[in-house]
Amino acid sequence: MTEPRSDALLARMMAIHPKIIDLTLDRVWRLLAALDHPERRLPPVVHIAGTNGKGSTLAMLRAGLEATGARVHAYTSPHLARFHERIRLADELISEEALSAILDECLAANGPDPITFFEITTCAAFLAFTRTPADYTLLEVGLGGRLDATNVVDRPALCIITPVSIDHQQYLGETLAQIATEKAGILKRGVPCIVGPQDEAALEVIEARAAQVGAPLMVHGQHWHVSAEAGRLVYQDERGLVDLPLPNLPGPHQIGNAGMAIAALRTLGRNAGAEAAVTQAQWPARMQRLREGPLLRALPQGRVWLDGGHNPSAGEAIAATLAQKASGKVWLICGMLSTKDVRGYMRPLAPHAHHLYAVSIPGEAATLSAQETAQAARAVGIAASEADDVSAALAQIAAQDPDAQVLICGSLYLAGRILRENR
Numbered sequence: 320m321t322e323p324r325s326d327a328l329l330a331r332m333m334a335i336h337p338k339i340i341d342l343t344l345d346r347v348w349r350l351l352a353a354l355d356h357p358e359r360r361l362p363p364v365v366h367i368a369g370t371n372g373k374g375s376t377l378a379m380l381r382a383g384l385e386a387t388g389a390r391v392h393a394y395t396s397p398h399l400a401r402f403h404e405r406i407r408l409a410d411e412l413i414s415e416e417a418l419s420a421i422l423d424e425c426l427a428a429n430g431p432d433p434i435t436f437f438e439i440t441t442c443a444a445f446l447a448f449t450r451t452p453a454d455y456t457l458l459e460v461g462l463g464g465r466l467d468a469t470n471v472v473d474r475p476a477l478c479i480i481t482p483v484s485i486d487h488q489q490y491l492g493e494t495l496a497q498i499a500t501e502k503a504g505i506l507k508r509g510v511p512c513i514v515g516p517q518d519e520a521a522l523e524v525i526e527a528r529a530a531q532v533g534a535p536l537m538v539h540g541q542h543w544h545v546s547a548e549a550g551r552l553v554y555q556d557e558r559g560l561v562d563l564p565l566p567n568l569p570g571p572h573q574i575g576n577a578g579m580a581i582a583a584l585r586t587l588g589r590n591a592g593a594e595a596a597v598t599q600a601q602w603p604a605r606m607q608r609l610r611e612g613p614l615l616r617a618l619p620q621g622r623v624w625l626d627g628g629h630n631p632s633a634g635e636a637i638a639a640t641l642a643q644k645a646s647g648k649v650w651l652i653c654g655m656l657s658t659k660d661v662r663g664y665m666r667p668l669a670p671h672a673h674h675l676y677a678v679s680i681p682g683e684a685a686t687l688s689a690q691e692t693a694q695a696a697r698a699v700g701i702a703a704s705e706a707d708d709v710s711a712a713l714a715q716i717a718a719q720d721p722d723a724q725v726l727i728c729g730s731l732y733l734a735g736r737i738l739r740e741n742r
Contacts, residue, residue, distance in 0.1 A: 328419060328422040332422070332439050335436075335439065336433045336436070336438075341435055342466035342467070346433065346435070346438050347434075347441065349432065350428060350429050350434060350438070350442045351442055351471060354424075354428050354442060354446055361445060361449065361456045362392060362456045363455050363475070364458055364475035365380065365458070365475065365476060365477045365583060366472065366479070366505050367457065367459050367481065368460040368463075368479070368503075369480050369502060370481070370482060370483050370486050371482050371632045371633055372575065372576045372579070374459065374602055375573060375576045375605055376481055376515070376576045376580050377457050378568070378600040378601060379566070379576060379600040380457060380580040380583050380584065381393055381407075381457055382592070383581075384455055384592055385410055385592075385595070386591070386592045386599065387591050389453075390409040390453040390454050391407070391409065391454065391456075392453045392457065393459075394406060394448075394457070394458050395459045397732075399604055399731065399739075400735055400739045402418070403415070406418065408447060408448070408451040409453045413447060418447075421443045421447045422443055425440075425442055435468075441461070441469055455587075460502075463491050463498075463501035463502065463504070464505040465501045465502075465505070467505075470505055473507070474509070474510060475510055476587065477510065477511055477512070477587060478506060478534070479512065479579055480502055480505070480513070480515065480525060481515045481579060482515050482516050482521075482575065482632065483517060483518070483525075484498075484630060486630040486659075486660075496524050498521075499522075503525045504528075506529055507532065509533060511586055512525075512529065512534050512535070512537070513537050513543075513582045514536050514538040515539050537582055539578060543555065543582045544556070545574055546574065551565065552574060554577075554593070558590075561581065563581075563597050563598075564594070564597060565597070566597045566598075566600070567597065567600065568600055569643075570605075570636055570637070570643070572636040572640070577596065577597045580596045580597075580600075603625075604625050604735070605628075606624050606625075606626050606644070607626070608622070609623045609624070612741035615741070618717045618721070618725065621722055622723075623713075624724075624727070627728075627730060627733070628728065629656070629664060629729060630659060631660055631666070631667070634664040634665060635667045637667070637668060637726070638670070641671045641726070645671065646724075649671050649673055649726055650673055650675075650676070650720070650723050651668065651725075652676045652706070652726070652727045652728070653675055653678070653692055653696070653728050654678045654686065654689075654709075654729050655680075655686075655687050655692055655729040656683065656732070659730075661695040669700045669701050672702075674701075674704070674716075675696045675701045676703070676704055676712035676716070677689040677690070677691075677692035677703055677704070677705050677706065678705075678707070678708055678709055678712060680730055680733045681708070689706065690705055692729075693705050709727060709740075
């Protein structure tokens, strides 16, 4: 099979800068100027930062907006199976032809100057967004917020800050307050911001920054409330109460994400999209049930879920979801990166895990070895073994428990590989 041309262009972009992550906006501003500032010509922007729930909240907001007839651009990261997933043009993934043309244009405009992969591909997304008419542009922050390549829009229509927790400390700071400072860097004067459920230390920082720049906040627990009651989702703010079905995305944590999406829709004057937001959103690798594909042949009678969460807060959310969805023992197949708090992620899962099979993530330089992952699992009280790969782990589980409930977890990079292999 011939390699898509965009793959070769993306590989060239990956090699331009010696560092994968190098937080500054200088290179982005330079390239955007060379491209005649596409960031100034975007449809109204909703800018979303936070540690957990960005993607799910964006997916719900997109579903709600589209249900009202709006055409919606969306930029997310990282991708799972193909880069094209990052750029959605008016409800459709960018085509191979359009992506290759935009990447060519950005490479030519950048010339030999250093720029990171995320920076140049973000500029490419902005350029693509200016060439297709739409009503809204949803931008998910890649890392942090203040110095993220997406933080170049002077006046978005709306900002959202999802729950902030400890992650990416090597780039954002060691404390929750330091990390929240980076997330709050997306706030702009006069631009309203929906604030999701937060620890007190993070909320204090967000509120202080909002006061400093003059950004009106709509804070969970103060200005809007959301809860699950009698098998329904109940949302309330000063405009009134909304009674909706529970989110189709699984897990109790999706209640808060749904609340943020509904608050955003109401702020944008798209109230009619609330039910679609909670019932029609699609977001892969978030407790996604795998129902077919080659991997499942090893366990035809079992249930297999896939989740890409990778920090302690994600571990807590997954544990709460397992408490709702799983009946009896759950087998884990886990691969993680060395940059993550592996024990912090696994600790909430320990009460739900019957046994963990540890794997390395092929092709990822920062992967933990299967041996290190298994050691981390044992350290938090999970019985663990090593496996050569996910297929081997599934086969071993099937031999012991043909009706097994299995969660493949620990990394979006592992999740992406699974989705590619299981097509």
